[in-house]
Amino acid sequence: MKSDELLVKTVSLIPFVFLAAIFVFLVYQAVPSIFYNGLRFFTSYVWNPGMTFEQPVKGPFGFEASPGATFGVLLFLFGTLITSALAISLVVPVTLLTSVALALYVPRPMAKVISSSLQLFAAVPSVVYGLWGVSFLEPALLKYVFPWSETALGFIPWFRGPATSGSGIVASASVLVLMVLPITSSIVLDTFMTYQSRLQAPILSLGATKAETGFVILRLIKRQVIGATFLGLARALGETMAVLMTCGGAINSMPSSIYSPVNTMAAAIASLLDSAFIDPSGMTLSALAEVGLLLMVISLASSAIGKAMTGRVALRGEVL
Amino acid sequence: MKDRSAGRRYLLDGITRFAGLAISAALLLALLLVLGYVFLGAGVGFNPGMLISTGNTTSGGLLNAIVGTWLLAGLALAFSAFVGIFVALGLTQYGGSRTSSLQRVAIDALAALPSMVLGLFGYLVFVIYLRMGFSLLAGSLTLSLMMLPYLAKSAETAISNVPKEFSEAAYALGASRWQVTTRVLLRFAKPLIISGALLALSIGAGETAQLLYTAGWNPGFPTWFVGSQVGYLTYVVWAGINQPSEYSHALAFAASAVLIGTILALLAVSKWIENKGAKNA
Amino acid sequence: MTYASASREYEKDVAISIRGVRVSTSTGKEILRGVDLDVYPRVVNTVVGPSGSGKSTLLKVLNRLAELEGLRVEGEVMFQGKDLLKANPYWVRKQIGTVFQTPNPFPMSICENVAFGVKLHWKVDKKELDQIVESALREVGLYEEVKGELNRSALTLSGGQKQRLCMARALAVRPSVLLLDEPTSSLDPVSKRVIEALITELKSQLTVVLVTHDMEQASRVSDYVAVMKGGLIEKWGAADEVLVDLNQSQGGVAPDGRRGIG
Numbered sequence: 001m002k003s004d005e006l007l008v009k010t011v012s013l014i015p016f017v018f019l020a021a022i023f024v025f026l027v028y029q030a031v032p033s034i035f036y037n038g039l040r041f042f043t044s045y046v047w048n049p050g051m052t053f054e055q056p057v058k059g060p061f062g063f064e065a066s067p068g069a070t071f072g073v074l075l076f077l078f079g080t081l082i083t084s085a086l087a088i089s090l091v092v093p094v095t096l097l098t099s100v101a102l103a104l105y106v107p108r109p110m111a112k113v114i115s116s117s118l119q120l121f122a123a124v125p126s127v128v129y130g131l132w133g134v135s136f137l138e139p140a141l142l143k144y145v146f147p148w149s150e151t152a153l154g155f156i157p158w159f160r161g162p163a164t165s166g167s168g169i170v171a172s173a174s175v176l177v178l179m180v181l182p183i184t185s186s187i188v189l190d191t192f193m194t195y196q197s198r199l200q201a202p203i204l205s206l207g208a209t210k211a212e213t214g215f216v217i218l219r220l221i222k223r224q225v226i227g228a229t230f231l232g233l234a235r236a237l238g239e240t241m242a243v244l245m246t247c248g249g250a251i252n253s254m255p256s257s258i259y260s261p262v263n264t265m266a267a268a269i270a271s272l273l274d275s276a277f278i279d280p281s282g283m284t285l286s287a288l289a290e291v292g293l294l295l296m297v298i299s300l301a302s303s304a305i306g307k308a309m310t311g312r313v314a315l316r317g318e319v320l
Numbered sequence: 321m322k323d324r325s326a327g328r329r330y331l332l333d334g335i336t337r338f339a340g341l342a343i344s345a346a347l348l349l350a351l352l353l354v355l356g357y358v359f360l361g362a363g364v365g366f367n368p369g370m371l372i373s374t375g376n377t378t379s380g381g382l383l384n385a386i387v388g389t390w391l392l393a394g395l396a397l398a399f400s401a402f403v404g405i406f407v408a409l410g411l412t413q414y415g416g417s418r419t420s421s422l423q424r425v426a427i428d429a430l431a432a433l434p435s436m437v438l439g440l441f442g443y444l445v446f447v448i449y450l451r452m453g454f455s456l457l458a459g460s461l462t463l464s465l466m467m468l469p470y471l472a473k474s475a476e477t478a479i480s481n482v483p484k485e486f487s488e489a490a491y492a493l494g495a496s497r498w499q500v501t502t503r504v505l506l507r508f509a510k511p512l513i514i515s516g517a518l519l520a521l522s523i524g525a526g527e528t529a530q531l532l533y534t535a536g537w538n539p540g541f542p543t544w545f546v547g548s549q550v551g552y553l554t555y556v557v558w559a560g561i562n563q564p565s566e567y568s569h570a571l572a573f574a575a576s577a578v579l580i581g582t583i584l585a586l587l588a589v590s591k592w593i594e595n596k597g598a599k600n601a
Numbered sequence: 602m603t604y605a606s607a608s609r610e611y612e613k614d615v616a617i618s619i620r621g622v623r624v625s626t627s628t629g630k631e632i633l634r635g636v637d638l639d640v641y642p643r644v645v646n647t648v649v650g651p652s653g654s655g656k657s658t659l660l661k662v663l664n665r666l667a668e669l670e671g672l673r674v675e676g677e678v679m680f681q682g683k684d685l686l687k688a689n690p691y692w693v694r695k696q697i698g699t700v701f702q703t704p705n706p707f708p709m710s711i712c713e714n715v716a717f718g719v720k721l722h723w724k725v726d727k728k729e730l731d732q733i734v735e736s737a738l739r740e741v742g743l744y745e746e747v748k749g750e751l752n753r754s755a756l757t758l759s760g761g762q763k764q765r766l767c768m769a770r771a772l773a774v775r776p777s778v779l780l781l782d783e784p785t786s787s788l789d790p791v792s793k794r795v796i797e798a799l800i801t802e803l804k805s806q807l808t809v810v811l812v813t814h815d816m817e818q819a820s821r822v823s824d825y826v827a828v829m830k831g832g833l834i835e836k837w838g839a840a841d842e843v844l845v846d847l848n849q850s851q852g853g854v855a856p857d858g859r860r861g862i863g
Contacts, residue, residue: 004498005414012410012419014403015426015472018465022433022441029444094343101340108671114344117351123583125526127557128358128576134561135569136357178350202705202767205664206718206774207695209329211336220708238434240529241558266436266529273443273533292440296433303432313469315431316523320473322724329721330691 026296029289032063036283037071041290044072045254047268049275049284056281065283073291075254079262080295082255083169083243084236087176092229094177095184099192100214104200115189122182122318129175130245137174138166138246145170146259163259167248170258175242180232183314187228191221191310227309234302235314238295240266265295355580362577365570371578374551376539377559378568382575384540388551389579391542392535393524395460396467401517403464404471405506411472412479413501431469435529438465443533454536457545459552462530467520474516478509511597518590522583528554553579616642616778616808617663617685622676624658624667624832632658632672634832640778642808645800647819647840649812650829656812657702659829660780663810664699665690681777695722697778698771703787704763706755706770711738711747714755714766718774737773741765741799761792768799778808785818797822820844 033041036059050069059065098118102111146163153159195217203213218225248261249271255262263271269288276285307313313320373381407427411420442462452458482505490500506513536549537559553575560572617640624633633655640646648656661667665685667674678685685693706714715734719725725733734751738744743765747753755766764784771779781800785793800822803809813819819826823840828847836843 002498004496004501008406008409008414011403011406012414012423015407015423015430015468018468019426019429021445022437022465025441025444025449026437094347097336097340097343098347100336101344105337105340106344114348117348120351120355123522123526123580123587124354125528125554125557125576125579125583127526127528127554128579129354131557131561131572131576132354132357135361136353178354181347198705199707200669201666201701202699202707202770203717204666204669205694205699205701206721206771207691208718208721209333209691211333212329212721214336234432238436240434240436240439241554245558245561266434269436269440270529270532273440289440289444292437296437299434299437300429300432303428307428313428313431315466315470316527318470318519318523320431320470321729324722324724326691 022296026289026293029286030293031286032065032283033071033286033290035061036063036065036069037287037290041071041073041287042077043074044070045075045078046070046072046252047075047272047287048252049279050281052279052281052284056283063283063286064281066279066281069281069283071283071287071290073265073294075250075252076263076265076268076291077294078254079169079247079250080237080264080266080298083172083176083247083262083264084233086169086173087180087236088229088233090173090177091180091184091232092225094181095188095228096218096225098185099189100211100218102189103192103196104210104214115185118185118189119182121178122316124178126179126239126241127245129179129242133171133175133242133246134167138171140166141170142166149258158258160257161259163257165248165259165261167246168259168261169247169255171246171248172243172262172264175246176236176239179239179242180236183235183319184228184232186319187231187310187312188221188225191224192217195220224310227306227312230302230306231310231312231314231319232306234299234306235316237302238266238299239264240270243267244270265291269295358573358576358580361569361573364573365566366574366577367570370571370574374540375571376537377556377571378563378565380539382553382556382571382578384538384551385553385556385575386578387541388535388538389525389553391456392459392463392531392550392552393521395456396463396524397471397517397521399461399464400467400471400520401475401513404468405475405513407468407472408475408479409501411476413497413505427469427472430465433465435466435527438462439530439533441465442530447534452546454534454549455546456535456542456548456550459531459535459550462534463524463527466527466530467524470520470523471516474519475509475513478512478516479505481512482508511593515590515594515597518586518593522586522590525582525586526554526579528558531555614642615639616680617810618679619659619662620677620679622659622662622674622678624655624662624675625673627671627673632832633662636676636829636832636834638827638834638837640808640810641825643804643806644824645804645809645811645822647811647813647823647826648829649814649816649819649826650835652814654829655832656814656829657782660699660782660810660812662686663778664697664780665693666699695774696776697780698774698776700764700768700771700779700781700784702783704760704767706758706763706766708754708756710752711755711758711766712751715769715773718770722774733773737769738766740772740803741769742795743769759792761788761795764788764792764796765799768796772803776807778810779803781809781811783813784811786813786815793818816844816847 048070050066052066054067056064057067102115149159150161150163200213203216243264244267247263247267250261250263269291273288276288370381372383374384375381411423442458446452446458446461447454486504487500490504531552535552537555538549538551542548542550556575557572560568619636619638622633622636625631636659650656662674674686712734715737716730719733735744785796800809826840826843827834828836
């Protein structure tokens with residue numbers, strides 16, 4: 001092999017190397033926790049690093065942990081799923097409606113402005129959404145929205161309150177909506193307009209209304225819409241900072257209402273990693289690695305489904 | 321055969337139109353709400369001294385954080401551009417079809433990794449295992465993992481867009497594959513690659529999770545690639561807003577404004593280069 | 602505008618009366634500069650002319666698709682007692698069907714394509730729908746070719762079949778006017794003839810307006826021909842006279858063999 005070919009082929013291996021390394025290191029680091037916590041990891045929401053100032057003791061299979069340590073990911077898993085699901089359930093209808101509106105009802109120049117500004121949502125860093133969430137959204141929720149929902153929707157158990165803080169499921173899901181929107185809307189709008197250019201004339205020439213035209217095209221691009229949703233979901237699952245700042249940092253307690261603080265896997269890793277430094281047994285770090293592994297698997301799965309359906313990948317707010 | 325009520329169909333059309341327009345307007349409003357609030361908040365507490373002095377998140381300024389962000393993102397860009405361009409070459413010029421599809425899967429998988437997973441990996445491998453400690457090198461290497469897929473895809477698109485005629489002509493003159501690659505392809509792909517790089521830079525500047533446990537924090541400037549921590553703007557935003565003091569909040573808002581302004585500027589330049597490149601092609 | 606002298610009687614009733622139609626783009630460029638034209642029922646009305654003369658735009662005025670492209674339309678077009686430029690566009694489009702230059706069947710099955718327009722305007726049960734689909738496909742001569750496979754994707758049909766499917770789709774809605782915008786320009790010669798035969802058959806049931814740049818096609822099919830140039834109607838009249846004039850002035854051969862002076 002010639003030297004230039006060798007150079008290219010070698011450097012091209014680097015992504016593989018890192019991908020494999022990420023997987024290997026996470027698994028390797030997580031092994032103690034996998035064995036020590038076993039299935040309890042997935043069924044318990046208790047996260048207790050134990051008495052880390054004392055000498056580590058040996059647990060099952062010989063792995064060490066601080067006395068009394070037990071780790072469970074259930075709270076984080078639940079929080080991740082519920083905030084993402086809530087966000088997606090708002091993102092999808094908004095995306096669909098916006099696509100129909102921008103393609104069919106809004107005059108062309110205005111439509112370009114609006115679709116560009118949708119991409120501007122992606123340019124805002126995650127921490128800045130967190131800052132906005134903490135200083136604007138949360139007080140607004142607490143002062144205006146929650147009092148209303150406590151009374152108006154209070155008959156539903158999960159809306160009963162009392163709401164004591166703006167942080168929690170609602171705030172996190174809200175910032176997630178703003179972050180996922182550019183991804184799903186760019187894919188759906190792009191696909192919609194491609195089909196529209198070919199099909200709008202024949203559909204309308206048969207006497208269809210604009211709404212009917214829009215819905216027909218949406219039905220034809222169903223696969224891409226679902227795929228875009230999975231790509232957006234992958235983003236929501238992995239989002240860290242904005243959620244970290246708005247979720248309320250719950251630990252060792254499952255949310256009891258929509259106003260409760262919550263925590264997600266990504267946010268938990270970010271906030272708990274420093275507590276791992278002071279755990280001499282290293283079990284906290286191992287448990288966090290297991291959380292990371294779980295998060296990685298779920299995100300990769302969602303991304304893979306999304307890629308299979310749309311042929312695209314989403315990176316932060318950009319769609320490739 | 322009964323007529324479908326035209327009135328009902330038009331009603332649906334009207335409702336859809338109203339709902340669609342309302343939602344679009346609401347989105348614009350939301351964007352204004354976020355950006356407006358941040359810039360307003362930044363303006364309120366701002367004092368120009370923040371931009372020229374260093375500080376930690378409770379006092380002083382943002383200079384160390386600004387420089388740190390550029391250092392981290394810039395170095396990360398260097399790493400990921402190097403690898404990304406070679407990957408793109410591998411996919412377009414030097415590839416076999418078997419390795420190509422595997423390569424694409426690897427790149428897509430990297431792109432799908434959550435930022436905190438990368439941050440955790442960076443901590444485990446660069447900070448601890450490779451003993452870099454919290455440092456510029458650890459932070460930028462972790463960040464480069466995130467930027468890599470973007471650069472690889474940009475470079476691949478850029479190289480594919482170079483008209484085949486150019487490389488054919490060069491080959492016909494007896495050029496080797498490497499010569500064609502460097503003298504023809506990379507040369508004409510430059511604008512698009514640079515535009516992609518600026519885009520990646522803008523994304524990297526706004527990231528936090530990868531850096532929290534790899535770059536650390538520094539109220540001053542890092543002294544070397546390893547052994548010295550780095551400050552960065554997104555850290556100021558996070559830590560600043562979490563402090564109780566007004567001044568910390570002001571710093572956080574100011575950092576946010578600097579970040580958004582920088583990102584928008586990078587995006588604008590990136591788009592401009594992309595358009596200029598298209599015009600010259 | 603010159604009327605060729607008539608050697609036959611003109612139809613007394615007019616299906617569409619186009620008066621003073623001007624169309625310009627949003628940037629001010631004029632495409633139609635004041636078109637006056639009568640369209641007669643139960644005949645093939647053809648509009649010929651060089652590309653860029655505005656023929657397709659005229660059709661888009663009639664089916665109200667022009668405004669969706671951002672074009673500004675002025676003038677008056679009387680149809681069924683109303684000015685169709687001011688009437689409800691959805692009603693207009695239901696009455697005036699269109700077949701486009703490039704066959705554009707929906708990415709659905711053959712059956713769903715034909716049924717599409719029907720389901721928009723009427724509530725039909727499956728049996729009725731199947732009958733309507735069958736009869737529309739028979740009208741365009743497609744039924745025998747596809748009868749066992751109505752659920753097959755329409756995209757698997759040949760070019761000529763696709764175009765006939767599009768005609769069936771338009772006819773299923775029972776319009777009173779059918780506009781055909783260069784329907785055979787992308788098709789092979791055999792399909793061209795098949796569709797021309799269809800057009801000739803269809804004229805007895807509805808008003809046909811055909812736009813074509815193919816002079817020979819025009820002479821094969823038309824009853825009345827309008828010649829457009831530069832956004833205006835240059836000539837209009839009975840087909841054989843107008844076309845003979847054109848041929849003679851250009852040195853070609855008239856359909857009946859007479860040679861032009863040129």
